[in-house]
Amino acid sequence: MAFKRLITSKKIPAFFAAFMLLGTNLLMAQTATAADPAKPGVDWLNVSYYVLLFLLLAVSIAIAGKILKVYDLTQQIQGKKGINWNNVMGVVCILFLIVGGIGAWWEFAVQGAMSLPEAASKHGVKIDDMFWTTTVITFIVFVITQVLLFTFLFRYRHSEKRRAYFLPHNNTIEKVWTIIPAIVLTVLVIFGFFTWQEVENTTNTKGDINIDITGHQFAWYLRYPGPDGILGKKNFRLIGGSNALGIDYTDKNSFDDLSADTLVLPVNKSIRINIFAQDVIHSVYMPHFRVQQNAVPGLPTFFKFTPTITTAEMQRKVEDPKFEYLLYCNKICGGSHYNMQKVVRVVTQGEYNQWIAKQKPYLTYQLRQELKLAAAADQKKSISQNTLALNN
């Protein structure tokens, strides 16, 4: 075999060793000269410690392997049987089951307690019910199947004296374990389907607060309706200059639209967030409210929910005075995807009214200046609309 000759050839390792010696010397010399004294250089000593540690580990494993082999051979010479690896593996399987079971339990107890914050929205509670039902069912199945798997391995490990039980099929039991999962899953599907319909199939009702949220690389813009309660039209072609959202000021509803830094929401009010993206896909994610919806350029989406716990209340509940609800991006969108957050503050209606009164309209003085120039240019095109706007 040509390959084997290649491998057993002594020239190649010799050449490789020479290369390693001379080549690395050369390389190191270069890095040494190129290194900037201000920069921390590579701590080769530290690196070589880890490499040595690994080699030491590999060598000790090799030695342990050899010892086992020698032991096995001496046993054979004495006419005894060597180590019965089937028994060893059977015991390791049962050990794994026990230790793994304890480990899984510990994870559920410690990390389980760290996860799934309390739902702070109306539909969130329903989703959590669904979650816990599913968790209980799957956990039972998980425990039963894993226990059966590993105890079977231990119980039926190889023995020369025994022969396996010839059991090619049994239609009754097949039917049983097709139908039972089917029934359980049907229940989950029906439960889930109605929860989903309830969360998503929301029609507009009077008293909804409409808020626009627009994602771009790498921040969110917010837009609240003014006193008229209606958000004006937008057009992506108008984006530029001070008009970062591309608000269409030929629509009179736009004039009183407000900008805001924080997503402030009144508690127990139905909120409809209208979701837009300017450049790539983003995702509005607010885990406390169990809200997530992608922001897709060219495809406006929305999500309706009702927050039920104010920030102040939640701060008391989690015993953290600095606690804030957060909104962050959950669809890969570029280099700073990991830091695209917005603080969400749920407040009482009174606090909300005070806050909204202080917010400034999008139509700043600077923007007015810019638009006047633009308005002159297309006055001819849309005189009627402009007069309508000016009359207001």
Next chain:
Amino acid sequence: MSTAAVHDHGVVHHEEGHEHHPKATFLNTYVFSQDHKMIAKQFLITGITMAVIAMLLSVLFRIQLAYPDKSFPLLETLLGRFAPEGRLDPEFYLSLVTIHGTIMVFFVLTAGLSGTFSNLLIPLQVGSRDMASPFVNMLSYWFFFTACVIMISSFFVQKGPAGAGWTVYPPLSALPTAMKGSGLGMTLWLVSMVCFVGSSLMGGINYVSTVLNMRTKGMDLWKMPLTIWAFFLTAVLGVLSFPVLVAGVVLLIFDRSFGTSFYLSDIVVLGKVMPYEGGSPILFQHLFWFLGHPEVYIVIMPAMGISSEVMSVNSRKPIFGYHAMVYSLIGITVLSFIVWGHHMFITGMNPFLGGVFMITTLIIAVPSAVKTFNWLATLWRGNIRFTPAMLFAIGMVSFFISGGLTGIFLGNAALDINLHDTYFVVAHFHLVMGSAAIFGMLAGVYHWFPKMFRRMMDEKLGYLHFWLTFIGAYLVFFPMHFMGVDGVPRRYYAFTEFASMQRWLSVNMFITWAAIMSACAQVAFLYNFIHSIFWGKPTVQNPWGANTLEWTAPIEHMHGNWPGEIPTVYRWPYDYSKPGAEEDFIPQTTPFSQTMSSNLPHDFEDNPAGLEELKKWTSTHKANEAVK
């Protein structure tokens, strides 16, 4: 008929001796080989190489996640401008994640798994001289190799490899100004993918036609081992779904390079208004996941087939419910085409459609559950031999259960609202398709190594490799569920910006060290693999006491697989520990006439003459007993 023609051709070759063969040179034996066994080895070694590369990439980004504020000057030495000041560049981090995913899903678990074992086992287990078209088979490998080279080469372009995630959703992947990775790196990704799909199609068509046309005498569909059923259905799935990915990718190339707007609309990047109008990013997601979901079954079904075979052989017991196993594979194949929308519940797809996809998704859990219970029943009252292959097959079942159950959460649209794109998803798919499929692949490597390389692998090192990897994988992926439920998103460069995520830092450190341990454990495998190829213990004809046809082929490889006539098949492949038989296995090539003492009425369901014989034999046998 092609069957007859190919068979005759093969036989003639051997009878006339070797003057027909071109001289065996290094080039036509090891490089441009048309022999399915050599192509399988090429796929395997390329697959392992790619797996090691992708694993090292994962260690790099795991280090970043564990130590987000620490500088590692060594990284700068290794990666240069991608890790300035010894810290990974955020966009390069995304590139690492993207290429890790792409390599693992497509190059390792699709080509490395199907390519290796379909090529090796289909001709050997159905009893044919070679693939239907050996030349196309060779082309399939070389397209795959080209795809690998192009994918790796993207690390050497100025702005680095593609970075929009392995799902490459536009507009991020379509706009070169949106991120570094969407420049030349993305173009290379797309070109590589087109080559890859070409390879996969050529392979798939070959597998389907070989299984359908070239089975040996007596090998009807219900006598095929489950491995062959799995490879066959996987190939069907690939042939039907991969072209859709090409369509999606070609339209993306058009959007990127020729100014069309298939996926783009209303876009402003860096303050510049783009002229695109009328496209929809959701369209790409539909096209991608129409392949993407069948793809996860393309990944897991061969692993299921391999595990079924390995578990049956090493439990010395027939696989429980052979027919149910085949029907559940068929069920998964059909259903996998109508569940892709569960990746898109919250992407802006119509919520009603989400409800429909939720129903189909949870239906697909039923055949998966049936398979799991059948595996457990196969182990019940078996006589289990712990070969490394058996351990890996068991590991596959354990991962499939753990990861599959969390699929019930994610398939539920209402729960997906909160879990979508969090670490819960990462944990789910790494267990159910990542770890489970790679364990299926490793089970296959340990089991069929003697067939491929004529030598045995070391068992003790196999045990060490199994336990370290098995425990390591659980340590890595189990804690991730809890992070996900807490709302920690995937593909985040660092969790330092959020107070709520900082408390998961210690868990991240733990996961990273578990990942490093599992990565080191692979050295045991690589050493064992390479060492055993050259210096392993030579194998015997049938080292595992298995029934299938490949163990009747001579140990020394030859073109055409069997000298003389191809053996005829008389029975199904799972007659292990049959009561009344002398040994605890009866190869498929043993006729029923030689095993009168162990025949059962069930064996002659469609063979009345045989049943008559059996009755006669039983009555005379009983009479004899009575006389005694």
